[in-house]
Every structure is written in structure tokens, then in C-alpha cells.
Amino acid sequence: MSQQGTANGGDRPKVLIPEKVSPDGLKLLQASLDVHERKGLSPEELLDIIGDYEALIVRSETKVNAKLLQAGKKLRVVARAGVGVDNVDLETATKLGVIVVNSPQGNINAAAEHTIALLMATARNIGDASVSIKSGKWERSKLTGVEVKGKTLAIVGLGKVGLTVARAAGGLGMNLIGYDPYANVNLAAAANVEIVGTMDELFEQADFLTIHTPMIASTKGMISTAELSKMKKTARVLNVARGGIIDETALLEALESQTIGGAGLDVFTSEPPQADDAASKLIKHPKVVATPHLGASTVEAQENVSIDVCEQVLSILSGQLPRSAVNAPIIMAEEYRTLAPFVTLLERMGTLYTSYFGPSNSAQRLRTTFDLTYEGTLASTKTTQPLFAALVKGLVAPVTSQENTNINIVNAELIAKERGILINESRARDRDIEGREGYSASVTLRARLDPRSPSASRAPRQDPFKDAAGNRAKKLEDQIISGFVSNNTPYISRLGRFATSFVPEGVLLILRNYDEPGKIGTVGGKLGKAGVNIRNMSVGPLDEGLRNNGNGGLSADATANGKENEALMILGVDRQVDEEVRKDLLGEDGVLEAASVTL
Numbered sequence: 001m002s003q004q005g006t007a008n009g010g011d012r013p014k015v016l017i018p019e020k021v022s023p024d025g026l027k028l029l030q031a032s033l034d035v036h037e038r039k040g041l042s043p044e045e046l047l048d049i050i051g052d053y054e055a056l057i058v059r060s061e062t063k064v065n066a067k068l069l070q071a072g073k074k075l076r077v078v079a080r081a082g083v084g085v086d087n088v089d090l091e092t093a094t095k096l097g098v099i100v101v102n103s104p105q106g107n108i109n110a111a112a113e114h115t116i117a118l119l120m121a122t123a124r125n126i127g128d129a130s131v132s133i134k135s136g137k138w139e140r141s142k143l144t145g146v147e148v149k150g151k152t153l154a155i156v157g158l159g160k161v162g163l164t165v166a167r168a169a170g171g172l173g174m175n176l177i178g179y180d181p182y183a184n185v186n187l188a189a190a191a192n193v194e195i196v197g198t199m200d201e202l203f204e205q206a207d208f209l210t211i212h213t214p215m216i217a218s219t220k221g222m223i224s225t226a227e228l229s230k231m232k233k234t235a236r237v238l239n240v241a242r243g244g245i246i247d248e249t250a251l252l253e254a255l256e257s258q259t260i261g262g263a264g265l266d267v268f269t270s271e272p273p274q275a276d277d278a279a280s281k282l283i284k285h286p287k288v289v290a291t292p293h294l295g296a297s298t299v300e301a302q303e304n305v306s307i308d309v310c311e312q313v314l315s316i317l318s319g320q321l322p323r324s325a326v327n328a329p330i331i332m333a334e335e336y337r338t339l340a341p342f343v344t345l346l347e348r349m350g351t352l353y354t355s356y357f358g359p360s361n362s363a364q365r366l367r368t369t370f371d372l373t374y375e376g377t378l379a380s381t382k383t384t385q386p387l388f389a390a391l392v393k394g395l396v397a398p399v400t401s402q403e404n405t406n407i408n409i410v411n412a413e414l415i416a417k418e419r420g421i422l423i424n425e426s427r428a429r430d431r432d433i434e435g436r437e438g439y440s441a442s443v444t445l446r447a448r449l450d451p452r453s454p455s456a457s458r459a460p461r462q463d464p465f466k467d468a469a470g471n472r473a474k475k476l477e478d479q480i481i482s483g484f485v486s487n488n489t490p491y492i493s494r495l496g497r498f499a500t501s502f503v504p505e506g507v508l509l510i511l512r513n514y515d516e517p518g519k520i521g522t523v524g525g526k527l528g529k530a531g532v533n534i535r536n537m538s539v540g541p542l543d544e545g546l547r548n549n550g551n552g553g554l555s556a557d558a559t560a561n562g563k564e565n566e567a568l569m570i571l572g573v574d575r576q577v578d579e580e581v582r583k584d585l586l587g588e589d590g591v592l593e594a595a596s597v598t599l
């Protein structure tokens with residue numbers, strides 16, 4: 001079914017699965033991706049091959065650390081076929097723009113049922129009894145247990161697993177108390193869990209105590225000697241969450257000193273435990289029932305999580321958004337579909353800005369402040385992260401040397417910050433553009449003086465940066481681009497001081513010239529002579545709004561030369577225009593600027 005090494009599909013994206021993941025999900029991938037199942041790789045071997053893969057699917061065994069993520073030059077997604085992502089370095093993944101997804105629901109029931117299994121096993125000495133009878137003994141009185149009915153189960157962490165355990169334990173007739181500072185009190189009440197005010201109340205009342213929190217800084221070692229010493233001598237503790245939430249050395253001591261009565265453990269600080277560590281001693285302890293991290297290991301749970309994460313891998317690799325990204329905002333598929341053409345528009349606007357208005361020196365350019373205004377129906381969109389990310393991606397693309405810069409909703413904010421780009425998003429709800437010019441939403445990008453720069457307190461000044469043509473500074477206040485989408489196609493409706501309407505794609509030659517007869521013919525002739533084919537053309541007169549300005553919106557050149565009008569000429573051409581041709585065009589009387597941009 002899966003490849004063991006080389007791809008059979010040419011350029012198809014590759015997915016690496018170094019752990020046992022159910023084939024139900026993997027089948028979904030095989031139609032469009034190269035699926036490589038490579039179990040038993042050492043960390044070094046994994047590091048060696050990860051560079052070939054676009055996606056990595058893991059369970060809890062693979063340590064997806066910074067080194068591995070950095071070596072995964074093509075990686076776009078790390079999928080955790082399960083809930084806990086404590087084996088993934090989320091900070092580094094975010095920085096690198098690698099989306100991390102998990103399956104937050106798929107194995108909840110399995111984990112809760114396993115907790116109940118350990119609850120019953122510790123109550124009735126099932127582990128010991130099984131070992132005893134297998135060794136030929138018939139020990140009965142020594143293995144007498146306790147019933148759970150009428151006993152108090154204390155639950156730390158009233159999330160998905162915790163509350164599922166509560167409902168099942170309620171069915172066994174247990175009294176339920178719980179502690180979770182962020183609990184949904186209505187859900188807890190519906191599961192008959194009485195929320196107590198302090199953890200101490202839990203420790204004092206518990207006959208059984210079960211942990212269902214994530215492993216985070218605040219929960220690491222949260223149950224240690226002091227907490228265990230507050231418990232009844234007969235109390236049993238269960239951990240099906242993560243090793244280390246209960247301090248293993250403290251637990252071992254508490255069992256040995258008979259401070260508590262027993263433990264049921266599915267998870268350990270180090271998995272598998274090392275020979276001499278506390279976990280190994282706990283596993284061997286007669287009062288402990290232990291399983292090797294089996295909470296999610298049911299056929300059903302493995303099918304669920306596999307299908308869940310494989311669907312998300314497919315979404316991400318095809319440019320869609322996942323439903324359970326751990327390090328990205330959740331965006332509904334429907335909402336994303338509506339935004340998709342604007343995502344293209346914003347990316348092109350960003351690239352157009354940098355290529356057309358930006359200075360040749362990228363280091364200078366990257367401290368720019370922008371106002372980004374969503375207008376018309378776009379102003380009511382709550383989710384603008386994809387648009388923001390697309391703009392950052394577009395702005396950075398022409399000046400980045402890293403081919404693999406992966407900018408998306410995961411890391412756009414971080415990258416913008418790193419590059420000194422400040423984008424203030426706003427909504428112009430009052431600007432009703434419905435029915436105007438056949439579109440209902442538009443967006444405007446406007447550069448403005450960086451409030452962080454010392455000169456920001458002074459009056460608007462001439463932007464010091466040269467334009468793309470390298471021959472004339474464009475005023476900062478003129479650096480405006482507006483766009484809209486019509487029939488799913490992005491259009492630019494304003495570029496600088498000019499109103500226009502062109503599709504921002506391919507190679508564009510943008511000329512600014514005095515608006516006089518004969519210009520189009522001259523430019524066409526020169527390009528034809530240079531073997532450049534013109535595919536489409538649009539002209540852009542001065543924006544109407546500027547007409548009422550003192551100088552009628554004209555540039556300093558036009559005013560100085562007594563001209564009455566100027567315009568943009570935007571030519572879609574079939575190839576890059578040589579510098580020589582561009583200079584030739586600039587030499588033409590009345591052509592003030594000639595810039596070539598590739599979108």
C-alpha cells in the first residue's frame with residue numbers, strides 16, 4: 001500500500017508516517033500524495049529524510065523538536081493523530097509557518113473508557129490477580145478489592161476526557177467532585193460533577209483521583225508529596241493524561257510509605273520508561289496497575305483520529321484550511337471560500353506595492369506602516385487573518401531571498417513584526433459600494449509615515465525611497481492601491497494617483513505618461529520591435545477625487561511642464577522587459593516612468 005522510500009508519483013507531495021497510524025485515513029491520501037510509512041526510524045534517520053516531505057503524521061512517540069522542524073525544509077503540516085501535542089515544538093512550527101493539526105475528539109471515548117478500566121482494575125486488584133493466577137496460584141483473600149459504587153471520584157480537569165469519565169463513573173454510582181479553573185460549569189453540572197473551590201478539598205475527599213489536564217508548565221508535577229499526603233490512605237490515583245503531571249518519585253514514595261492505597265497509570269514521563277527511573281519502579285510496584293500508553297489504542301479511536309488528521313493534511317496541501325489547527329485560528333470552510341478570491345487579491349496587492357512603490361533597498365523598505373481598509377461587504381467579515389497573511393506574503397515575496405519562505409495565517413503576524421511591517425486593519429462599514437461598478441466589496445492599502453520613525457512627528461514629507469524605476473521618489477501619501485473582486489477575479493481599481501481597472505497577474509509594464517495622443521502607438525511600436533507581445537492593456541486616468549486638489553492631482557513634472565493631464569498605461573506582456581527596452585521607453589518624450597512588475 002505505502003511506499004518504503006522512493007516516490008512513485010513524480011512531483012506528488014510526500015507524507016511521512018513514522019508511527020503506527022490506522023490505514024483508514026492513509027487510504028484517503030494515496031490518490032493524490034506519496035505516502036511513506038517508515039516505522040522504527042531513529043531520530044537521526046528521521047532528521048536525514050525529513051527534508052523530502054511536505055507532511056508528517058505522528059502519534060506521541062515522535063519528538064517533533066526544533067531540529068526536526070528546521071530540517072523539514074518543505075514541511076507544511078505536522079499532523080498529530082491524537083489529542084496531545086506536547087511532543088511537538090509549537091513555537092518553532094509557528095515561526096516556520098508549519099501548521100500543526102490534531103484530532104481533538106477522535107480518541108476521547110477511548111481515553112475515558114481506559115480510565116474506567118484502570119479505575120476498576122485498581123479497585124479490584126485486576127493486574128495482580130491476573131499475574132497471580134497465570135503463575136499457577138489461587139490467591140483470593142489477599143486480592144479482595146473495594147467497590148466503586150458510593151465512593152467519591154475526584155476529577156482534575158473537566159474537559160472532554162474528564163467529563164466523559166464523569167458520565168461513565170456516574171453510571172457506576174460514584175459521587176463526583178471536580179476541579180478545573182476553566183470548567184464549563186453547565187457541562188459539569190449536567191454530568192453531576194460538583195465543582196470544588198480548592199484542590200485541597202479534592203485531595204481530602206477523594207477515594208479515587210483521576211487527572212485529565214493537558215501537560216503544560218502549570219500542570220507539570222501538580223500532584224506531588226504535599227498533595228498526596230492530604231489524601232486518604234486507601235485512595236487510589238489514576239493518570240491517563242500525561243506522565244509527569246503526577247510526580248513519579250513522590251508517587252513511588254507515597255505508595256511505599258502507604259500514604260495512599262494504589263495507582264493506575266497509563267502514561268509516563270519518559271516513554272518507554274528507562275530501566276532505573278521512578279516510572280520503572282512504579283510499574284513493578286504491587287499497588288500499581290500499569291499500561292503502556294494505551295488510552296487511545298482502540299480500533300475505533302485509531303480509525304477516527306487517522307481519518308480526521310488525514311483529511312486535514314489533504315486540505316492543507318491543497319491550499320485549504322484545516323478544521324483543528326493547533327497553532328492557527330479556526331476559520332470555517334464556508335467563510336474561507338468567500339474570502340479565497342480576496343486572498344489572491346491581497347497577495348497581489350502586496351507584491352504590486354513592493355514592486356511598484358518599494359525602494360530597491362529592501363532593508364529600507366521593510367519598516368513601513370500600512371492602513372488596510374476592508375470596504376463594503378468585506379467590512380463585516382470577522383475573520384481577516386487569511387487576508388492579512390496574504391498581504392504580508394505578497395509584500396515580502398519580491399524582497400525575500402528565502403525560496404521556501406512559508407507565510408500563512410500561522411506565522412504572518414510574526415513575520416510582519418520581524419520585518420518591521422506594521423499593518424493597521426480597519427473596516428469602512430459606512431462606505432456602501434453595493435451595486436457600484438458591479439462589485440460589493442473592496443479593499444484599500446495605503447502606506448503612511450511610520451509612527452515609529454523620528455520624522456513621523458513632522459508634516460508629511462516626500463518619501464525618501466526611489467520608485468521601482470529607480471528614477472523618482474513617489475510621495476508616500478500617493479502610495480495607495482485599491483482592489484476589488486468581480487466574478488472571482490481580482491482587479492486593481494486604483495494605483496497611486498490613478499483610477500484604473502486591471503487584473504493583477506503575470507508580467508505588467510506600468511508606464512506613467514502625459515495624457516497626450518500617440519503615446520499608446522509609440523509604446524506599442526517600441527515593444528513590438530523588442531519582440532515583446534502585448535496581451536492586454538488598460539489606461540488609468542487621474543483619480544476623480546484628486547481633480548479638485550489645488551494642482552488637479554498632477555505630478556510636479558506635469559505642473560512644471562504646463563501639462564494638463566497625465567495617466568497610467570498598464571500593459572500585460574508575455575515576458576520580462578529588458579532594462580534596455582525599459583530605458584528606451586523612458587527616453588520617449590512624455591513617458592515619465594516605466595516599471596516592470598511580475599505578479
Ligand SMILES: NC(=O)c1ccc[n+]([C@@H]2O[C@H](COP(=O)([O-])OP(=O)(O)OC[C@H]3O[C@@H](n4cnc5c(N)ncnc54)[C@H](O)[C@@H]3O)[C@@H](O)[C@H]2O)c1
Binds near residue numbers: 156161180240296
Ligand atoms: N492516554 C491517552 O492515550 C490519552 C488519550 C487522549 C487524551 N489524553 C490526554 O488527556 C488529557 C485531557 O485531554 P482532553 O481532550 O480532555 O483535553 P481538554 O482540553 O478537553 O481538557 C483539559 C481540561 O484541563 C483543564 N485544566 C487545565 N489546566 C488545569 C489545572 N491546572 N487544573 C485543573 N484543570 C486544568 C482545562 O481547563 C480543560 O478543561 C490531555 O493531556 C491529553 O493529552 C491521553
Ligand SMILES: O=C(O)[C@H](O)COP(=O)(O)O
Binds near residue numbers: 059107295
Ligand atoms: O494525546 C493523545 O491523543 C493520546 O495520548 C494518544 O497518544 P497515542 O496516539 O500515542 O496513542
